[in-house]
Amino acid sequence: MSEETPNPQRAKTRNPWLFDTHELNRRAGSSFHLHRELPVTTTLGVPEVIEVPQDSVVEVDLLLESVVEGVLVSGTASTVTRGQCSRCLDPVSGKAEVNVTELFAYPDSMTDETTESDEVSRIVDDWIDLEPLVRDALVLALPLVPLCSEDCRGLCSGCGMKWAELEPGHGHETIDPRWAALVQRLEETSGGDTASGSDR
Incomplete structure (x- = not known):
């Protein structure tokens, strides 16, 4: 050689x-x-x-x-x-x-x-x-799914922040989309006199 x-x-x-x-x-x-x-x-x-x-x-x-x-x-x-x-x-x-x-x-x-x-x-x-x-x-x-670390938790789907930087217990209240229209209607009519359904 x-x-x-x-x-x-x-x-x-x-x-x-x-x-x-x-x-x-x-x-x-x-x-x-x-x-x-x-x-x-x-x-x-x-x-x-x-x-x-x-x-x-x-x-x-x-x-x-x-x-x-x-x-x-x-x-x-x-x-x-x-x-x-x-x-x-x-x-x-x-x-x-x-x-x-x-x-x-x-x-x-x-x-x-x-x-x-x-x-x-x-x-x-x-x-x-x-x-x-x-x-x-x-x-x-080359890796198909590159990671910064094997235990990386990624991003919060609610706010887009890194899970590693968020406080313990972080979360976002979610509403079942089947009830979303009803919740929106209640929010729009809350406090309105005509929305109560009472007779004049």
């Missing part, structure tokens, strides 16, 4: 998510470790609910191994998240970390020839694109 050692002759201005596999040279068993901080150029997730913000970074710690059919990528990816609590709507922040494993098939390999284009990742001109692999894994790992 070796660390990443970029070849100056192949270095160029490029997408930082692309990785050059040229040095593996299709030698089965050769491998090296890749550790990078990669930029997030587009917000991932559901904005204002839970997301990986644009302009944040994803830290990847990966092992790339040359196998007969391609390059096997495995390791972890982690990044920061932000959003709002689904119960009380307070801002929340956290960290998402995922395990990733993916085979990137060599051109003209058996895997390349026997699988559809969307069934396996592929190496193109000795380059592999890590972004779809990491992006999809992170999005799937």
Whole structure:
């Protein structure tokens, strides 16, 4: 195993998510470790609910191994998240970390020839694109119902205040909607002489 050692002759201005596999040279068993901080150029997730913000970074710690059919990528990816609590709507922040494993098939390999284009990742001109692999894994790992805490009680449906900030015993008197019209009528006629139903 070796660390990443970029070849100056192949270095160029490029997408930082692309990785050059040229040095593996299709030698089965050769491998090296890749550790990078990669930029997030587009917000991932559901904005204002839970997301990986644009302009944040994803830290990847990966092992790339040359196998007969391609390059096997495995390791972890982690990044920061932000959003709002689904119960009380307070801002929340956290960290998402995922395990990733993916085979990137060599051109003209058996895997390349026997699988559809969307069934396996592929190496193109000795380059592999890590972004779809990491992006999809992170999005799937985001919570569907983000919470500021597991015991968050949310908001009072009567006044919209946070239950955590309200006095014990807080509540609102409610009237059965079937009686609401009668209560309104009584309030409108209370104190009126003609509303008593008495004869003149």
